[in-house]
Amino acid sequence: MNDFLVLKLLDRLRSGFRRIGVDYDLMRSILQVKLTMDGRRTPTVLAGAQKREQNKDSSPIRVHWLYLLLGLVLIALIVQKDHYMMQMSLIFGVVMFMITTTLISDFSSVMLDLRDKNILFSKPVNRITLNMAKSIHVMIYLVTITLTLTGPSLVVSLFSQGILFFVIYGIIIILMDCLILVITALLYLLIMKFFDGEKLKDIINYVQILLTIGITVGYQLISRLFNITELGLSFKPAWWQYFIAPVWFAAPFELLLGGGRATYLIVLTVLAVVIPLLLMAVYLKLIPLFERSLQKLAEQGSSGRDSARLAGWLSNVFCRNREEGMFFRFTWSMMKNERDFKLKVYPSIGFSIVFPFIFLFNMVWGEGSGIAKDSKAYLFIYFSALLMQTVVLMLRYSASYKGAWIYKLIPLPETVPIYRGMLKAALLRLLLPLFAVEAVLFIWLFGMRIIPDLAAVLCALLIYSVICFRVLPQALPFSERFEAVKQKEFTTSSFILIAILMVLAGIHYIFTTFSAGVYIYLVILVIANILIWRITFPQSDSHTGHISHFQG
Amino acid sequence: MGLVEEPVISISGLWMNYSDRMVLRGIDLKVFQGQIIGYIGPNGAGKSTTVKIMLGLVEGYNGKVEIFGRDIADGDTAYKRRIGYVPEVAELYDSLTAREYLTFIGELYGLKRSSADNKAERLMTLLGLEKSYDMRIASYSKGMKQKVLLISSMLHDPDILFLDEPLSGLDANSVMIVKEIFASLAARGKTIFYSSHIMDVVEKISSRIILIDAGSIVADGSFAELKEKSAEGSLEEIFNQLTGFDKYRDIAGEFVACMQEVSPV
Numbered sequence: 008m009n010d011f012l013v014l015k016l017l018d019r020l021r022s023g024f025r026r027i028g029v030d031y032d033l034m035r036s037i038l039q040v041k042l043t044m045d046g047r048r049t050p051t052v053l054a055g056a057q058k059r060e061q062n063k064d065s066s067p068i069r070v071h072w073l074y075l076l077l078g079l080v081l082i083a084l085i086v087q088k089d090h091y092m093m094q095m096s097l098i099f100g101v102v103m104f105m106i107t108t109t110l111i112s113d114f115s116s117v118m119l120d121l122r123d124k125n126i127l128f129s130k131p132v133n134r135i136t137l138n139m140a141k142s143i144h145v146m147i148y149l150v151t152i153t154l155t156l157t158g159p160s161l162v163v164s165l166f167s168q169g170i171l172f173f174v175i176y177g178i179i180i181i182l183m184d185c186l187i188l189v190i191t192a193l194l195y196l197l198i199m200k201f202f203d204g205e206k207l208k209d210i211i212n213y214v215q216i217l218l219t220i221g222i223t224v225g226y227q228l229i230s231r232l233f234n235i236t237e238l239g240l241s242f243k244p245a246w247w248q249y250f251i252a253p254v255w256f257a258a259p260f261e262l263l264l265g266g267g268r269a270t271y272l273i274v275l276t277v278l279a280v281v282i283p284l285l286l287m288a289v290y291l292k293l294i295p296l297f298e299r300s301l302q303k304l305a306e307q308g309s310s311g312r313d314s315a316r317l318a319g320w321l322s323n324v325f326c327r328n329r330e331e332g333m334f335f336r337f338t339w340s341m342m343k344n345e346r347d348f349k350l351k352v353y354p355s356i357g358f359s360i361v362f363p364f365i366f367l368f369n370m371v372w373g374e375g376s377g378i379a380k381d382s383k384a385y386l387f388i389y390f391s392a393l394l395m396q397t398v399v400l401m402l403r404y405s406a407s408y409k410g411a412w413i414y415k416l417i418p419l420p421e422t423v424p425i426y427r428g429m430l431k432a433a434l435l436r437l438l439l440p441l442f443a444v445e446a447v448l449f450i451w452l453f454g455m456r457i458i459p460d461l462a463a464v465l466c467a468l469l470i471y472s473v474i475c476f477r478v479l480p481q482a483l484p485f486s487e488r489f490e491a492v493k494q495k496e497f498t499t500s501s502f503i504l505i506a507i508l509m510v511l512a513g514i515h516y517i518f519t520t521f522s523a524g525v526y527i528y529l530v531i532l533v534i535a536n537i538l539i540w541r542i543t544f545p546q547s548d549s550h551t552g553h554i555s556h557f558q559g
Numbered sequence: 560m561g562l563v564e565e566p567v568i569s570i571s572g573l574w575m576n577y578s579d580r581m582v583l584r585g586i587d588l589k590v591f592q593g594q595i596i597g598y599i600g601p602n603g604a605g606k607s608t609t610v611k612i613m614l615g616l617v618e619g620y621n622g623k624v625e626i627f628g629r630d631i632a633d634g635d636t637a638y639k640r641r642i643g644y645v646p647e648v649a650e651l652y653d654s655l656t657a658r659e660y661l662t663f664i665g666e667l668y669g670l671k672r673s674s675a676d677n678k679a680e681r682l683m684t685l686l687g688l689e690k691s692y693d694m695r696i697a698s699y700s701k702g703m704k705q706k707v708l709l710i711s712s713m714l715h716d717p718d719i720l721f722l723d724e725p726l727s728g729l730d731a732n733s734v735m736i737v738k739e740i741f742a743s744l745a746a747r748g749k750t751i752f753y754s755s756h757i758m759d760v761v762e763k764i765s766s767r768i769i770l771i772d773a774g775s776i777v778a779d780g781s782f783a784e785l786k787e788k789s790a791e792g793s794l795e796e797i798f799n800q801l802t803g804f805d806k807y808r809d810i811a812g813e814f815v816a817c818m819q820e821v822s823p824v
Contacts, residue, residue, distance in 0.1 A: 040652065122651070130667040131668065
């Protein structure tokens with residue numbers, strides 16, 4: 008176990024903690040264990056077998072380079088002097104979004120550790136010590152992200168804006184952290200009040216998707232925001248702005264530095280100070296309630312019947328024989344329920360939704376005009392298939408990979424139906440809904456004329472999925488552990504697959520250059536589809552279904 | 560046992576309900592030094608809840624629980640220093656190594672880090688886990704984890720041990736060792752309070768058996784005493800009789816019949 012720097016810093020406050028009834032040495036041990044565990048959040052089989060690996064524990068406080076980058080970008084916002092309301096609202100908006108979503112997605116597993124109760128509460132440790140250890144643990148985490156994000160701009164502000172600005176900025180950041188902490192905790196409390204633990208974990212999942220999309224889009228937008236600020240938009244308070252926290256936090260700057268004396272500024276400043284402190288007080292009162300709700304997390308929720316009917320119907324329509332249908336339904340329900348799978352794959356769903364639009368808007372902004380109705384920018388929709396390679400790669404992993412003994416035990420004639428059922432389930436459950444959403448948005452942007460093209464894209468994406476399956480190493484679905492993911496192997500194939508996707512889009516482009524080309528392309532694609540599916544998944548002679556006569 | 564002896568655990572009129580259902584309906588219980596108590600009952604009878612209340616893990620009960628003569632509701636957690644606990648599910652921080660985990664638990668019980676480490680290593684060695692001491696617990700088998708839990712509950716030489724299925728996952732040899740440990744601890748005046756579903760084990764090692772069903776105690780006494788009261792022979796049969804469960808033959812019969820039904824293809 009490392010002796011963490013943070014703990015050495017805390018040691019200086021030892022007597023202070025003692026005075027309020029905290030057993031400092033115990034608290035220190037608890038924190039040390041907690042921080043060590045954070046650094047090892049994915050335990051590996053071989054871990055511990057080699058002593059050397061122990062020293063390589065990554066620090067729990069990993070400074071994410073992306074956050075630091077964003078923090079550096081914020082410097083550009085902080086040095087401007089004319090529009091405090093605008094620039095500070097923006098900064099706090101970005102920072103609050105990042106910190107809140109990170110706190111919910113990353114740190115929830117730490118804050119909501121169910122083992123704590125049995126392990127720690129059964130020991131002779133008083134409540135003050137336990138609560139303090141928990142609070143400090145959260146605080147260490149929160150302060151680290153906050154400093155990574157705001158540190159660069161904070162330092163720069165001292166030199167460019169002067170000491171007063173620096174001090175206000177610092178105080179507001181602390182208030183903001185209080186607000187975020189309380190909001191997150193209250194959100195958990197609310198969810199746990201109405202739903203069970205499973206639901207909470209699902210919601211954490213969705214927040215992760217939101218985070219991914221947020222980072223991607225935010226990164227794209229930030230550079231454009233400068234133009235807006237330089238245009239010198241003046242701040243006009245609207246009633247709804249009283250409800251937006253970043254605006255509250257921006258008000259003190261305008262009031263104290265910008266020389267604004269309007270009533271709304273005073274109201275907003277008061278809100279910025281009072282609301283976080285008020286909520287903090289409420290939160291402290293609610294901590295016991297929070298602890299009690301945690302028990303609910305462990306309880307098995309009475310989940311309703313899963314929609315096995317939909318999967319059953321789809322498997323009848325799209326699968327050729329019993330084995331294939333069986334694995335279609337198996338993959339379907341595993342994708343739905345396996346949380347680790349969702350955790351790994353959903354962020355890439357986020358990317359796949361957002362990427363086509365980012366490329367699209369980049370082009371539009373670059374040209375400075377609206378979307379030309381006759382442009383071929385709709386081909387960016389090919390990027391929605393980026394998701395497929397992650398999905399196909401991840402389908403083989405599972406947290407409960409040990410359940411794969413079942414494959415060895417049951418008498419399976421061949422593996423072809425397994426893979427075919429698996430791939431079809433992935434297509435129908437993930438790619439097609441995503442493509443449908445994108446297609447609707449693209450039709451709305453480009454008009455009905457692109458419908459034949461979209462049909463061609465769909466066919467091409469089906470082919471692409473099979474290519475993904477063939478390029479990536481094959482393994483039975485959900486039969487390997489997540490830790491076994493080999494990053495290098497994936498990177499090479501990943502580049503090849505992206506290149507193939509671009510080639511597909513390129514071919515499509517060539518066919519659009521002459522009239523009726525898209526229809527010819529469509530016919531070719533349909534034939535290619537039939538061929539590639541037949542070749543990849545050769546039909547077995549024996550078990551061709553008398554159960555289902557439908558063609559896949 | 561002397562006449563003036565005070566009970567180490569004294570529970571009177573203990574009621575507990577979770578949001579909608581009653582889990583405990585008036586438990587009265589006195590436990591004395593040196594007893595090995597088998598706390599048995601069907602799933603959901605309230606065994607774990609009783610133990611968790613005594614450990615201060617569950618609050619909001621009605622009634623009085625005294626351990627070492629002090630009401631545990633008085634807010635002083637010092638009594639926990641003299642208690643060891645092995646929870647039902649193998650709940651431990653398994654991303655730590657056994658060394659880190661056991662040393663930590665020792666510290667929580669007020670031992671010095673070095674002495675906790677030293678003691679834990681010796682105990683691990685005695686149970687044949689010396690090579691695994693610096694491996695992460697996540698890589699352990701079920702039996703190894705159970706041994707770590709057992710060690711973690713005894714590291715600080717407690718006067719009462721609360722054990723939930725203490726033998727689960729252990730091989731026959733380890734079971735012998737652990738049973739012997741229990742017996743010699745009891746002989747030294749320690750109290751062992753454990754729950755189990757394996758009736759043969761309970762029958763053999765308990766000096767007193769408490770059977771709880773639907774939140775109330777339905778039988779309390781040594782195995783010999785229970786046997787006298789009941790017409791049945793083994794503890795398993797006594798258990799069935801007292802919990803009013805006599806349909807096991809019917810259910811098994813139906814199960815097999817259902818299993819062998821020819822499914823319509």
